Amino acid sequence: MSLVAGPAAFLAVLVVWPLVAVLVRSFEGVGPGRVAEVLGRGSVRSVVAFTVGQALLSTMLTLALGLPVARVVARYRFPGVRVLRALVVVPFVLPTVVVAAAFATLFERYAPGWRDTLVPVLAAHVFFNLAVVVRVVGGYWAGADRRLDEAAQVLGAGPWQVFRSVTVPRLGPVLAGSAVLVFLFTFTSFGIIRILGGPGRATLETEIFRYAVNRTEFDVAAVLAALQLVVVLGLATVSAAFQRRISRAQRGRVRPSARTVAEGGWPARLWLAGALAIVGVVIVVPIVVLGQSSLRVGDGYGFDNYRRLFTTGDLLPVSAARALATSLQYALVAAVVASVVGVVAAMAVTGGSALARPLEVLTLVPLGVSAVTLGFGYLVAFAVFDLRRSVWLVPVSHAVIGLPFVLAAVVPALRSIDPRLREAAATLGAGGWTVRRLVDWPLVRGAAVTGAGFSAAVSLGEFGATSFLSRGGDSFTAPLAVARLVSQPGAALRGQALALSMVIGLVVAVVAALIEWRRGDRVSLL
Amino acid sequence: MRRSTTRPTGTHRALAVGASLAAAAILAAGCSDSSGEAGGEVRTITSEQVAQADTSGTTIRLITHDSFNVTEGLLDQFTSETGITVEQVASGDAGEVVSKAILTAGEPEGDVLFGIDNTFLQRGLDAGLFEAYASPALADVPDEYELDAQHRVTPIDYGDVCVNYWKDGVAGGTPPASMDDLTKPEYAASFVTQDPETSSPGFAFLLATIAAYGEDGWEEYWQKLADGGVTVSSGWEDAYNGQFKAGGEGDKTLVTSYASSPVAEVLFSDPKVDTPPTGVVLDSCFRQIEFAGILAGTEHPEAAAKLIDFLLSDTFQADIPLNMFVSPVNSEVEVPAEYTQFTATPTRTLSLEPSEIEAKRADWTERWSQIVTR
Numbered sequence: 001m002s003l004v005a006g007p008a009a010f011l012a013v014l015v016v017w018p019l020v021a022v023l024v025r026s027f028e029g030v031g032p033g034r035v036a037e038v039l040g041r042g043s044v045r046s047v048v049a050f051t052v053g054q055a056l057l058s059t060m061l062t063l064a065l066g067l068p069v070a071r072v073v074a075r076y077r078f079p080g081v082r083v084l085r086a087l088v089v090v091p092f093v094l095p096t097v098v099v100a101a102a103f104a105t106l107f108e109r110y111a112p113g114w115r116d117t118l119v120p121v122l123a124a125h126v127f128f129n130l131a132v133v134v135r136v137v138g139g140y141w142a143g144a145d146r147r148l149d150e151a152a153q154v155l156g157a158g159p160w161q162v163f164r165s166v167t168v169p170r171l172g173p174v175l176a177g178s179a180v181l182v183f184l185f186t187f188t189s190f191g192i193i194r195i196l197g198g199p200g201r202a203t204l205e206t207e208i209f210r211y212a213v214n215r216t217e218f219d220v221a222a223v224l225a226a227l228q229l230v231v232v233l234g235l236a237t238v239s240a241a242f243q244r245r246i247s248r249a250q251r252g253r254v255r256p257s258a259r260t261v262a263e264g265g266w267p268a269r270l271w272l273a274g275a276l277a278i279v280g281v282v283i284v285v286p287i288v289v290l291g292q293s294s295l296r297v298g299d300g301y302g303f304d305n306y307r308r309l310f311t312t313g314d315l316l317p318v319s320a321a322r323a324l325a326t327s328l329q330y331a332l333v334a335a336v337v338a339s340v341v342g343v344v345a346a347m348a349v350t351g352g353s354a355l356a357r358p359l360e361v362l363t364l365v366p367l368g369v370s371a372v373t374l375g376f377g378y379l380v381a382f383a384v385f386d387l388r389r390s391v392w393l394v395p396v397s398h399a400v401i402g403l404p405f406v407l408a409a410v411v412p413a414l415r416s417i418d419p420r421l422r423e424a425a426a427t428l429g430a431g432g433w434t435v436r437r438l439v440d441w442p443l444v445r446g447a448a449v450t451g452a453g454f455s456a457a458v459s460l461g462e463f464g465a466t467s468f469l470s471r472g473g474d475s476f477t478a479p480l481a482v483a484r485l486v487s488q489p490g491a492a493l494r495g496q497a498l499a500l501s502m503v504i505g506l507v508v509a510v511v512a513a514l515i516e517w518r519r520g521d522r523v524s525l526l
Numbered sequence: 527m528r529r530s531t532t533r534p535t536g537t538h539r540a541l542a543v544g545a546s547l548a549a550a551a552i553l554a555a556g557c558s559d560s561s562g563e564a565g566g567e568v569r570t571i572t573s574e575q576v577a578q579a580d581t582s583g584t585t586i587r588l589i590t591h592d593s594f595n596v597t598e599g600l601l602d603q604f605t606s607e608t609g610i611t612v613e614q615v616a617s618g619d620a621g622e623v624v625s626k627a628i629l630t631a632g633e634p635e636g637d638v639l640f641g642i643d644n645t646f647l648q649r650g651l652d653a654g655l656f657e658a659y660a661s662p663a664l665a666d667v668p669d670e671y672e673l674d675a676q677h678r679v680t681p682i683d684y685g686d687v688c689v690n691y692w693k694d695g696v697a698g699g700t701p702p703a704s705m706d707d708l709t710k711p712e713y714a715a716s717f718v719t720q721d722p723e724t725s726s727p728g729f730a731f732l733l734a735t736i737a738a739y740g741e742d743g744w745e746e747y748w749q750k751l752a753d754g755g756v757t758v759s760s761g762w763e764d765a766y767n768g769q770f771k772a773g774g775e776g777d778k779t780l781v782t783s784y785a786s787s788p789v790a791e792v793l794f795s796d797p798k799v800d801t802p803p804t805g806v807v808l809d810s811c812f813r814q815i816e817f818a819g820i821l822a823g824t825e826h827p828e829a830a831a832k833l834i835d836f837l838l839s840d841t842f843q844a845d846i847p848l849n850m851f852v853s854p855v856n857s858e859v860e861v862p863a864e865y866t867q868f869t870a871t872p873t874r875t876l877s878l879e880p881s882e883i884e885a886k887r888a889d890w891t892e893r894w895s896q897i898v899t900r
Contacts, residue, residue: 025629097763104768105775194760195768199721199899206724213621214723215888216628216649296774298797315595315849317616379626383633467592468622471615484592486763488851489787489804490794491774494767 004355007345011362014400018377019229019369025380026222038223044207048227051187051203054118058125058186059179065126065278066133066178072275073134074141076268078261084279085138086512088131089453090505091283093461094290095482096191098501099124102290103196120196125189126282129182131457136181136408139450140174173242173415177408180239184232184368184404190464204228205370212372225373232368236361287505294498305495309503315488316481317473320500323481328507330477331456334398338455341399342406343448347436349407350414363407366400375468394475397465402455406448413447414440453515457508478504568678570658571820571827576835579828582609586829587636589627589821591620594640595849596842604836610829620646620726627821628653634821637830640682640837643814644673644877645729648884651678656819659831663838666858671815673880679817682837685852686785686811686872687730689717690804692771696779705738705810708780709747714754717780718769721899722891724760731782732894733883734812737876748897758898772804785811785870786851792868793848806870813875816852 038044073085091099103124107115114120148170152162168175190205202210204224212221261268295301309320316323342363349360366374378393417440425435463479470480478500485497594616601612615636617623624646627639631653642650650656656678664672664680671681689708691701697712707713720728735744757778759765767773770781772791788802818837820830836842843854847865854861 022629101764101768104764108775194724195764197760199758199760199895210723213618213625216625216653218629293774304796317595376626376629379630379635383630383635467618471613473614480592486767487593488794489766489772489783489790490796491772492794492796493790494773495796 003344003348003351004353004359007341007348007363008355008359010341011359011365011400011403014396015362015366015369015374018374018381019365020377021381022373022377022379023222023226026218026225030219030222034219035223038220039227044224047202047204047207047224050201051205052231054121054125054193054203055183055187055189057118058122058129059183061122062126062129062133062182063175063179065282066130067137068271069130069275069278070134070138070141072271073138076259076261076264076272078272082513082516084275085135086509086516088134088279088283089457089512090287090509091127092131092454092457093508094287094505095461095479095501096463097195097483097486098290098497099127099286100192100195101486102286102293103127105293106286106289116198118197118201121189121192121201123282124192124196125186127286128192129185130279130282132181132185132405132408132454133178135450135454136178136405137171137174139409139447140412141171174408174412176239176242177412180235180364181367181404181408183235184364187231187368188228188370190371205372208370209372212376221373225370228373229365229369232365233361235368236364239364240357240360290498290505291502294495294502296495305492305499306503308492308496309500315493316476316484318476320478320481320485320496323476324478324500324503324507326474326476327460327478327504330395330398331459333392333395334402334459335452335456337396337399338402338406339448339452342403342451342455343410343444345403346407346410346414346444347440349411360407360411364404367404371464371468375465378469391475393469394466394477395459397469398459398462399455401462401465402451402458405454405458406451409447409451409454410444413444417443449515453512456511460504460508568654568656568658568676569822569827571831573660573662573831576659576828576831581826581829581832584609584826584829585611585613586638586824586826586833587613587615588833589615589617589623589634589636589639589641591623591641592616592618593850597845597849600842600845603841604833608829608832608836610832612833624650627655631655632823634823637821637824637826638818638833639821640818641816642679642819643726643816644880645726645733645814645883647673647679647817647880650819651880652884654822657822657824657827659820659827659834661831661834661838663835663856666856667838668855668857671855673815673817679819680834680838681815681855682818683843683846683850683852683854684813684815686813686870686875687727687734687782688785688811688870688872689719689731689807690770690781690783690787691807692779693803693805695771701805702780702807705735705807708807708810709750709754711754713780714751714756716778717751717754718757718759718765718776718778719782720762720765721758721760722894725762725765727762727782727784728758729887729891730812730814731810732890733878734810734876736890737812737878738809745893745897748894752898756898780807784851785872786847786853786865786868788868788870789865790851793864802868806872808870808873811870811872811875813877814852815855 069088073081103120104115107120149162149166152166157165187203188205189203190209193201193203193206204227208221208224208228211217211224261272264271294305295303297304311319345359345363349356374397378397382393421439422435425439430438461479463483466477466480467483470476482497482500485493485500594614601614605611617626617635620641620643623639623641627634627650639655651674658676658678659680660677661680667681671684673679673681689705693701696716702708702710702713708717719731722729722732735747739747757769759769762783766781766783769776769778771777771779785806788804788806791802791804792799818834820827820834824830838856840856840859843856843859844861846852846854847861853869
């Protein structure tokens with residue numbers, strides 16, 4: 001009970017209150033007739049269908065391409081595995097506006113026929129979200145006992161049968177968890193749809209923005225936001241129930257085991273080649289295109305764009321380097337806040353409290369609710385005490401968005417702990433906190449670090465909420481700088497925006513690689 | 527059509543924010559009850575009141591759009607003259623600034639709003655966002671820029687949205703001579719513009735066509751553009767940097783941008799050039815005027831008024847062109863040669879009444895969608 005209180009209060013202030021405040025204000029004087037009229041519009045129905053459809057497609061594609069990579073990362077040791085793991089996280093932080101431009105370029109160059117289809121949108125979504133599947137599922141997979149698979153093989157099961165009847169059921173909770181994260185991420189897609197979708201393709205998110213900002217029809221925006229919220233709550237409820245059901249049957253994990261590719265023989269080599277091909281096409285090619293453009297100086301190549309990051313004056317309120325420093329500070333704060341609140345929330349969620357389930361659902365809301373709605377909500381709700389001016393608002397809002405990632409990593413880890421371990425500890429005289437410290441903590445520590453890492457990455461790349469809450473100057477972040485730089489003509493500004501994006505990506509790659517390296521060869525839960 | 531964007535203030539909220547704010551909010555909300563005339567009761571700040579007020583030690587907030595940019599230290603000059611500290615708050619693009627102000631009407635996030643333009647003006651006025659103040663500095667501003675007789679907003683700068691062309695490559699080196707030319711196949715197929723629903727320059731160009739061809743002719747004009755193969759992008763960034771030749775990847779040679787875009791093409795060129803690689807179709811320009819206003823509900827009306835005076839001062843006005851790529855409204859101010867040299871001077875400036883824009887915006891953009899995006 002007491003464990004629920006902390007995270008619940010955190011979310012009540014930062015999510016529930018602003019949402020309620022903005023919806024209440026927008027619905028003032030709006031009758032049920034108006035709501036029915038908006039929901040009945042054919043255009044709204046097709047927007048909902050498109051939003052859900054593209055999110056489903058993106059999720060399935062991301063899973064299909066992410067699972068083989070997750071398996072390789074979890075099951076095999078090979079030179080460069082850490083680089084691979086660090087690499088997949090990079091897209092996560094790259095500014096949407098630059099990535100979208102890179103994909104537009106790629107498709108224009110190599111597949112102009114697909115430029116006006118949904119394919120570029122899906123490709124960009126996979127690019128951004130592959131990390132979620134590879135890291136979250138891969139981390140859990142690495143901890144799953146391989147001997148079960150082998151036992152099944154010995155008993156005569158083919159590879160597909162092993163995958164279907166042994167691997168999938170065991171990975172169920174984490175698979176469902178990461179699928180929900182990817183779905184929510186793409187369900188609320190904004191920048192990618194705006195830039196790559198082309199006219200006529202709209203998600204609920206872009207429509208909420210259009211009605212609220214371009215048309216100031218706040219009532220229509222509010223109806224759509226409420227609709228979005230209902231879908232998210234429904235999905236979160238189903239996912240939470242699903243996860244509980246499977247994970248109860250899946251306890252008792254043993255020491256993880258990974259082997260070298262050489263030991264794995266030719267199937268291992270095939271798997272590795274497949275994973276490298278996927279990462280190469282989906283992630284490396286777009287990054288190379290970005291990198292190449294960032295080095296273009298006039299008709300040749302050079303580092304001029306990178307040097308300019310340290311100058312002020314060109315349109316930015318602070319130098320790009322300073323904006324990056326601000327972003328890094330925010331990422332640190334967001335990671336600490338999200339992982340502390342997230343671990344407590346995960347304990348509460350896996351505990352026996354009656355409020356555990358609502359809390360689990362609530363933690364997913366920030367991912368699935370539109371940044372526009374939440375941003376407007378902050379403006380309305382936090383007028384009190386002038387909270388909307390607080391310097392903490394931006395990093396804390398990032399932590400709120402990072403929270404679902406911490407839970408996605410930590411909750412399955414906690415659920416996988418054999419209750420007998422706890423009982424044994426308790427029998428030996430350990431109190432509640434001692435059990436948590438000695439039994440739970442060593443097992444969730446790795447998952448907590450993964451979650452913290454994702455929160456930091458989310459924070460570094462976050463644009464939507466930040467653009468609403470940042471007040472320029474001291475709270476001017478790197479993604480805002482990128483957006484600002486590409487908003488004026490001039491090759492020098494564009495080059496600087498590309499260089500800054502590459503630096504953001506590089507910083508994340510280095511941090512992720514450092515974490516990998518510090519962990520040594522020990523294959524744990526990430 | 528009048529939009530009911532102002533709403534009665536609930537007492538619970540009024541209690542929470544204090545009696546003084548509530549009074550101001552009710553004042554602002556009063557507008558919604560006024561008869562047909564937009565605006566209704568507006569608090570007026572007089573220049574005598576401002577002259578007598580001791581404002582030293584006050585801190586006020588200036589809400590701006592993201593494109594607001596001044597030379598470092600410029601606002602410190604205002605502080606040393608008046609004792610007023612200014613906190614600048616960037617609040618999104620022009621549309622976001624206005625919609626946020628409307629949503630927080632009565633409990634404004636700041637004291638002065640800069641960046642509402644003539645395409646959004648009526649919406650802000652209808653929502654009762656501003657208090658009236660006739661700055662003495664308006665003496666140097668031509669009447670054509672003052673669109674509100676009640677002085678609820680003060681013009682600060684203006685600029686033009688025009689079709690730009692890439693000199694090297696546009697239809698074999700022959701740029702279109704006029705807006706009419708754009709519908710010819712050799713131009714229309716190379717032209718990328720923005721969706722007026724999602725882009726401010728895109729909307730301005732739609733308004734330009736409505737102003738030029740009238741209610742009866744603009745749809746036909748767009749039909750010809752569509753038949754000729756015009757490309758529509760959702761925003762300026764993708765259109766200009768992505769699809770237009772300037773970005774290095776695109777193949778379009780015509781794009782909707784600004785009369786001042788050639789200036790930025792020289793100033794931020796790489797490698798450095800002394801003449802812009804782009805030009806402007808001079809009869810395609812829609813005039814945008816940007817205003818500042820004192821937000822209703824401010825606790826510092828006199829200090830806010832002094833900031834309005836400062837925004838019209840020679841110091842600030844001269845700083846505008848090379849930082850925001852628009853022109854100062856103060857006709858007495860000397861504009862840097864770097865700016866004037868390459869900023870296109872339109873052969874005609876197309877414009878429409880703010881009230882008409884607000885009333886017909888949704889209808890126009892919907893009709894536009896029918897033609898262009900099928």
